[in-house]
Amino acid sequence: SKYEANFHLPDEKGNFGTVTDKLNKKGAEQWELLQLKQAAQNLSTDEIYVKGSDKYEYVFDKETVIDFTPDNENVDPGANVSDDSAGKQDLELPITKMKPQLLEAIDKNQVLIVVGETGSGKTTQLPQYLVLDRNWKVACTQPRRVAATSVAKRVSEEMNVELGQEVGYTIRFDDKSNEQTTVLKYVTDGMLLREFLADSKLLKYDCIMIDEAHERTLSTDVLLGLLKELLKIRPLTGDKGNGDEQLRPLRLIISSATMNASKFSEFFDGARLFNVPGRRFPVDIHYTLQPEANYIQAVLTTIFQIHLSQPVPGDILVFLTGQDEIEYLNSILQDINCKLQDTNCIPMLITPIYGNLPQDQQAEIFKPTPATHRKVVLATNIAETSLTINGIKYVIDPGFVKIKTFIPQTGMSQLSTVPCSKASVDQRAGRAGRVGPGKCFRIFTKWSYEHELELLPQPEISRTNISSVILLLMSLGVKNLLDFPLLDRPSIPQLSKGLENLYLLGGLNSKGQITHLGYIMNDFPCEPNFLKVLYVAADKFGVLEPVLTIVAMLHETQALFSNEKNLDKASMFPNVVSDHMLLLNIYNAWKENNCSKSWCVVNKIQSKTMSRVENIRKQLWRYCKNRSEIMDLNNKHGNNTVGSSPISLESCIIKSFISGFPNNIAIIGRNGQYKQQNNSNISMVLHPTSLISCRMKTAGMKPYKIILYHQLIMTSKEFMRDCTPVYKEEWLKEMVPQFFVS
Numbered sequence: 001s002k003y004e005a006n007f008h009l010p011d012e013k014g015n016f017g018t019v020t021d022k023l024n025k026k027g028a029e030q031w032e033l034l035q036l037k038q039a040a041q042n043l044s045t046d047e048i049y050v051k052g053s054d055k056y057e058y059v060f061d062k063e064t065v066i067d068f069t070p071d072n073e074n075v076d077p078g079a080n081v082s083d084d085s086a087g088k089q090d091l092e093l094p095i096t097k098m099k100p101q102l103l104e105a106i107d108k109n110q111v112l113i114v115v116g117e118t119g120s121g122k123t124t125q126l127p128q129y130l131v132l133d134r135n136w137k138v139a140c141t142q143p144r145r146v147a148a149t150s151v152a153k154r155v156s157e158e159m160n161v162e163l164g165q166e167v168g169y170t171i172r173f174d175d176k177s178n179e180q181t182t183v184l185k186y187v188t189d190g191m192l193l194r195e196f197l198a199d200s201k202l203l204k205y206d207c208i209m210i211d212e213a214h215e216r217t218l219s220t221d222v223l224l225g226l227l228k229e230l231l232k233i234r235p236l237t238g239d240k241g242n243g244d245e246q247l248r249p250l251r252l253i254i255s256s257a258t259m260n261a262s263k264f265s266e267f268f269d270g271a272r273l274f275n276v277p278g279r280r281f282p283v284d285i286h287y288t289l290q291p292e293a294n295y296i297q298a299v300l301t302t303i304f305q306i307h308l309s310q311p312v313p314g315d316i317l318v319f320l321t322g323q324d325e326i327e328y329l330n331s332i333l334q335d336i337n338c339k340l341q342d343t344n345c346i347p348m349l350i351t352p353i354y355g356n357l358p359q360d361q362q363a364e365i366f367k368p369t370p371a372t373h374r375k376v377v378l379a380t381n382i383a384e385t386s387l388t389i390n391g392i393k394y395v396i397d398p399g400f401v402k403i404k405t406f407i408p409q410t411g412m413s414q415l416s417t418v419p420c421s422k423a424s425v426d427q428r429a430g431r432a433g434r435v436g437p438g439k440c441f442r443i444f445t446k447w448s449y450e451h452e453l454e455l456l457p458q459p460e461i462s463r464t465n466i467s468s469v470i471l472l473l474m475s476l477g478v479k480n481l482l483d484f485p486l487l488d489r490p491s492i493p494q495l496s497k498g499l500e501n502l503y504l505l506g507g508l509n510s511k512g513q514i515t516h517l518g519y520i521m522n523d524f525p526c527e528p529n530f531l532k533v534l535y536v537a538a539d540k541f542g543v544l545e546p547v548l549t550i551v552a553m554l555h556e557t558q559a560l561f562s563n564e565k566n567l568d569k570a571s572m573f574p575n576v577v578s579d580h581m582l583l584l585n586i587y588n589a590w591k592e593n594n595c596s597k598s599w600c601v602v603n604k605i606q607s608k609t610m611s612r613v614e615n616i617r618k619q620l621w622r623y624c625k626n627r628s629e630i631m632d633l634n635n636k637h638g639n640n641t642v643g644s645s646p647i648s649l650e651s652c653i654i655k656s657f658i659s660g661f662p663n664n665i666a667i668i669g670r671n672g673q674y675k676q677q678n679n680s681n682i683s684m685v686l687h688p689t690s691l692i693s694c695r696m697k698t699a700g701m702k703p704y705k706i707i708l709y710h711q712l713i714m715t716s717k718e719f720m721r722d723c724t725p726v727y728k729e730e731w732l733k734e735m736v737p738q739f740f741v742s
């Protein structure tokens with residue numbers, strides 16, 4: 001029918017009706033419609049399209065409209081504040097009220113599990129009590145780098161001290177703490193794990209707080225196991241045991257969002273649970289009527305449905321799976337925002353937040369939103385529990401998360417986007433109810449929520465490559481890995497593949513004992529595979545420097561290019577086919593151009609990413625220098641090894657990578673698809689962004705028989721990303737004879 005409008009607006013109750021419906025309703029808000037119309041007219045027809053001025057027909061991206069249905073039966077069971085208190089804002093954090101009881105409980109218990117709603121003050125306040133009221137030295141772990149840095153910054157401001165002095169942080173490749181002065185250190189769980197290597201009794205600290213324990217990262221789980229043992233050696237009582245020196249007592253605080261906290265209590269022999277009653281306003285949950293094929297597009301539409309129909313203040317928080325999605329959506333939103341400038345429409349303040357975001361930009365999400373704006377936060381699941389952003393009223397949740405999964409049968413790890421657990425999406429919804437009643441729009445159906453989602457997220461230890469953990473535990477003297485206390489155990493195939501992997505790399509010998517190389521691997525701040533690559537590059541070929549550059553670059557390929565999808569990579573360096581060599585060439589060219597920003601712009605490379613690469617590279621270089629062994633091996637080749645011939649440099653580089661990543665070799669089959677040599681049934685294809693596939697498209701090149709890839713990404717297919725051809729089959733046997741038997 002002619003007058004049917006297909007843009008849907010929610011009414012006071014949050015039910016979405018059509019604009020026409022709304023027009024016919026008494027007291028329809030004219031300004032809203034006007035705004036809508038004007039906004040729409042100012043946008044290019046690609047995005048929004050208006051037919052006729054008297055009908056408010058409004059189409060976003062030509063066709064898309066998302067229908068939501070409110071969930072009337074099950075309105076946020078977590079809410080515990082009645083609607084009437086919504087007006088009066090209580091500025092005191094929930095934890096502040098509990099301070100005396102909390103400190104008492106901490107004094108009395110060696111292990112205390114603190115459970116509380118996200119945003120109640122566990123991360124920022126609790127460690128301050130320990131430092132200021134008890135005079136303890138404290139380490140507080142975080143699963144995420146961004147959380148560690150941003151919280152440390154916040155707390156140093158609250159305590160009015162310089163960041164890096166009394167309060168500091170340590171994350172991989174970035175240490176802002178001071179051995180002498182730091183009494184409160186926020187540290188990633190992985191980095192605290194490394195501290196065990198230098199000091200297995202953690203004598204520096206009086207109290208360890210394992211924060212965000214519900215995330216169940218691999219490092220957190222292993223830390224809990226190590227701490228369980230350590231607490232026995234550093235008990236609360238003056239009981240000296242039979243040792244001659246008296247060790248200071250050590251306390252452990254585990255803090256967790258509300259999901260599944262009793263598991264921690266059981267693990268620590270019935271340790272006390274301390275509940276911090278939080279405040280939370282009701283959140284109305286809305287589901288889509290049908291599954292959305294393209295959730296990014298659906299998110300975009302939903303943002304505008306909210307933005308154009310809901311008053312400010314009321315910020316929007318969107319959960320996305322990674323930096324690439326965030327950057328993509330960010331650029332589209334910025335673009336539309338510009339076009340909205342001359343309309344009555346309220347401008348949006350679009351703020352991304354993800355792990356790799358530079359620190360100055362991280363601060364943006366915490367700044368209060370000006371009354372004339374609406375903030376739209378595009379976040380990874382870092383905003384699920386680790387960071388609390390004030391002012392969020394609307395949450396948009398596609399219900400996905402990106403995880404790395406290890407396939408023990410093949411030894412391959414793949415990145416894939418998977419549905420979240422119920423616990424996660426409920427947690428996400430709760431983020432809308434911190435300042436007042438909120439709304440959560442789920443880009444999936446109610447049926448899917450009820451029937452398809454797992455109850456809890458899978459702990460990382462049950463789905464990841466545990467090689468580096470095996471190495472760490474063995475070097476800490478854990479004799480029997482199967483006896484080591486863990487909340488959840490890795491499967492036997494995972495364990496045996498992990499051991500096999502270490503044997504392949506030379507970190508373990510055939511008796512299963514840790515080797516000299518194994519100790520170096522363990523000490524190295526990256527995966528053992530990378531150390532193997534560097535070691536071989538130095539020892540066999542004397543090409544440590546270029547390989548180091550590639551290793552550093554490989555840590556940052558996600559955000560290297562400004563617009564990777566539309567990039568003509570093939571023309572950058574005409575003779576290069578290998579992504580690894582491309583990375584090396586990009587780095588070298590950047591250096592030759594004095595690390596200039598304009599060079600980056602011209603070449604569509606993100607200069608911030610290059611600065612991060614430079615930092616990583618410097619630290620890896622320093623690492624190698626400090627362990628003179630690697631340097632000595634490299635230098636024994638002198639200057640006259642391979643430098644003159646680019647072909648032989650490339651072959652040395654590729655051979656080094658083969659030795660470190662034997663599981664990442666793919667061999668072409670008859671159907672043109674790649675498989676691992678041990679003929680697993682997983683077929684892989686080249687990622688369209690890999691230089692080889694760019695060249696195959698343009699130059700009609702024949703496919704390479706053997707490929708070494710760096711990452712496997714599972715989307716519609718198993719895509720190999722960052723690939724290099726292996727030009728000669730015999731390189732495989734030459735580098736990893738134990739694995740590539742003929």
Ligand code: CDP
Binds near residue numbers: 116118150154388390
């Ligand atoms: O750890 P938990 O989720 O219990 O709370 P928190 O992270 O300690 O946050 C307590 C309060 O501090 C929240 O209201 C946050 O919004 C605020 N906060 C902030 O404004 N800026 C930061 N960088 C960190 C926290």
Ligand code: MG
Binds near residue numbers: 385
């Ligand atoms: Mg916290």
